[in-house]
Amino acid sequence: MKAAGGRPARSGLRERFVASDPGLLRLTGALRTVGAIALTVAVLALAGASTTLLVAGAISAMVATFSIRERQRPAQAVTLALGLPVAFASVSLAALLSERRFVGDACFVVLIFCAVYGRRFGDRGTALGLIGFQVYFLSLFVGADPGGLPGLWAAIAVAFACSALMRFVLVPVTPTGLMGRLRDAFRARLAQLVTAQLALLDAGPDTADKALEDVRDGTARLHETALMIQSRLEDGTPDEATARLVQRRIAEAEIAVERLGLLLLSARSAERADTLTLHLPGAPA
Structure with a gap:
């Protein structure tokens, strides 16, 4: 244990x-x-x-x-x-x-x-x-x-x-090794951003501003890592096809987490509360 x-x-x-x-x-x-x-x-x-x-x-x-x-x-x-x-x-x-x-x-x-x-x-x-x-x-x-x-x-x-x-x-640094560490950092920051988004969903009135600031910081940090990967694709990947694949996956991950953030913000808004409730199991007709 x-x-x-x-x-x-x-x-x-x-x-x-x-x-x-x-x-x-x-x-x-x-x-x-x-x-x-x-x-x-x-x-x-x-x-x-x-x-x-x-x-x-x-x-x-x-x-x-x-x-x-x-x-x-x-x-x-x-x-x-x-x-x-x-x-x-x-x-x-x-x-x-x-x-x-x-x-x-x-x-x-x-x-x-x-x-x-x-x-x-x-x-x-x-x-x-x-x-x-x-x-x-x-x-x-x-x-x-x-x-x-x-x-x-x-x-x-x-x-x-x-x-x-x-x-x-x-203390040597190879382009391939650096690219691998940057991708690890991107995944770690992506996980941190998702955690911050979930915390924003559960945050109360007193902690909502702090949770929103954490989401903004996490988004900026994720974009920073994506740009670092983008600037090193040519040297850190074996060929152009691999570089395009990594670039596409990084972009897809960024878009997905941004959409998730928008959905969570919508779920917190009062205007969307009734609409969301109608789709829950057991909701009144």
Whole structure:
């Protein structure tokens, strides 16, 4: 009996966890970032690096990990590889201009503009602009100077290597696996929305507003997951026929649950009460 009672509880807990983070994208990103920082600090500490280099390496690892948003692994590798020379150039520029305050500040403003303007070139432009800006800011924070450039270059190189290790080896994400987790999240959120709709049907006058708000939130969360699946169909399915099938089933599920919600709202309305009663067994003629 305990085992039978424990399984539904564990299943419900798993569904809530899956629904809270579709595709486990936030969890994956957090693991990669924290892991890259920890690996970088560990490697630099074993090499006897100074506190300044430890800070520089940790921040560089964080930037190199969270700035890359591309979905295809080859594209991620290219962006990460391009980010290393961008980081080298940024830290070198900051170090060379460290004694020229006005020129350095002017370059920092220009770099901010370039980082923002780079967003028009897509995910890669956004990532490279963010890396350049953050590393320049890092250089100002640690007080980089020309004499300390070799150590900073080494720390940044270690940070990018650790970021690549976490992204492609220790915490990899494949398009097929991500699609499977997104579909699990869609099913979990669909079940939560149906539960919220049933709660709305049974809600009293004091809890009706809260129940209606839960239904609205559940509907928005379901649509969000559907859009995430839609945007990854091309990479996450083996062929076009499978992609169309998944797309159709997702759309049908959304339409069905929306119609169910409308029926439940109609069932609660006073105008429909008499009409519904006439169709119940034993209703007066």
